[in-house]
Amino acid sequence: MTNLLELKMVEKHFTKRSILDKTQTIRAVDGVSLTLHKGETLGIVGESGCGKSTLASLILRLEKPTSGQILLGGIDIAQFSEALLRPLRSRIQIVFQDPYSSLNPRFTVRQIVAEPMRVIGKWMPREIDEKVVQLLELVGLSKEHLHRYPHEFSGGQRQRLSIARALINDLEILILDEPTSALDVSVQAQVLNLLQQLQTDLGLSYIFISHNLSVVKYVSDRVAVMYFGKIVELGAVEDVMLQPLHPYTKELIGAVPVIGRPLSEVDLFYQEQKNAAGNSAGCLYYSRCPLAKKHCLEKPVPLLEYAAGHQVACLEMLKYLSNTLE
Incomplete structure (x- = not known):
């Protein structure tokens, strides 16, 4: 199998200062080593506060690791500057947990979906408009929604909009951080089915972060169990769950x-x-x-x-x- 992403002993420490002016080191991610194969879904589970979302931030390089290697396509991006990271942003994106707060309420649908493409700067304005319509149709929305604002949509539609925003050209890895936890059960199933269809059609690899074991079992090929910043068990989802x-x-x-x-x-x-x-x-x-x-x-x-x-x-x-x- 081809390794799209590989983590080698990645750590992230935060320093906390108490009222008595004493410092405490919090090991949010503590020596994590993982691989993500092309076309697979890797589930990451654990109770709240175990470091799942911090790990996602490190993979995206929204946070800089304290130590360790983050290999994207064999290139260590752990210490890359923002200027070096920008060309790689189109290869890895994220869908956040809350579709209500992850979308700019002042932007129209067109602006929301077009913004990543505008920032990366690989497309002409006409190409961006055509691509936005294609992406909306891909996630079950239409061009009639282009000039609406997020408050005009339901929770499921907003999450579809978040997914469309992430599906820019060259995308290989999509991190899904609790993407269905804020949705009704029936809407959760629709979004999960959409994600599986997109994975098949576009050849995407997913990192699926959740505390919902049933959802992880449904969508994942392998699963990693996190506890206090460490991976304590890793294997095929059937082996780990059964x-x-x-x-x-x-x-x-x-x-x-x-x-x-x-x-x-x-x-x-x-x-x-x-x-x-x-x-x-x-x-x-x-x-x-x-x-x-x-x-x-x-x-x-x-x-x-x-x-x-x-x-x-x-x-x-x-x-x-x-x-x-x-």
């Missing part, structure tokens, strides 16, 4: 409400990290892990291969599986 290995992945799946299962049986895992785990060099899931041993706090656990394409960052789980097979 045979989760990391205790956190099991807990994440177990927290999804199921019709007919009493609420008392749902694993409720939202709790504060204990200092022992939060201040250690080892596993941050230590305080919540049923398999935790003292040595789990001593050093970071890398992603280790369990089966072809299925990796997990938990030595105790691999030991347990090994003993079970024996």
Whole structure:
């Protein structure tokens, strides 16, 4: 498979100053390594605050990484200046979570869709007008909408407009950051079906960020599970969803409400990290892990291969599986 995008030990640290003038380093993204293949959808899941959206900002280079490599087509763009990044912007775009706030309310549909093409500067004005109409028709809108404003559209139509804005020439990778979470369930299905059709027709690769496991399972080929800035499990979506290995992945799946299962049986895992785990060099899931041993706090656990394409960052789980097979 062709690797369109490759992340190598990417980190992003933020410095927070407290009331007592003490500084604290927050590792929003902590040593993430991933690849995105041509034509695939890579899902990224995890609870709120785990670093999913920060990772998207790093891939887009809206944020500059603290360290690591971001290889786009084999070129490391991690430390590129804005002038060097501009020609690459047409290859990777994003659709944001909220279609109500991601569109300029003072712009017409024509201006919204044409703006990225105008900024990149590869098209003549007449070409831009023709391209805008083509893109609107591609996402299920029409040229009659050209002179309307965002407030005149429903949530689903606005998200279609956001998708049209992202579909400029040379686009290879589309990052979808919770693209359906602000929409009604029936509209969610329509937008997801549209995205799958566009992927087939245009040969796009997606990074699909969500906390909705059902949606991720529906659209993704592979899925990465994030916890406190780290990838703790990575594999084909069927393997991760049907045979989760990391205790956190099991807990994440177990927290999804199921019709007919009493609420008392749902694993409720939202709790504060204990200092022992939060201040250690080892596993941050230590305080919540049923398999935790003292040595789990001593050093970071890398992603280790369990089966072809299925990796997990938990030595105790691999030991347990090994003993079970024996």
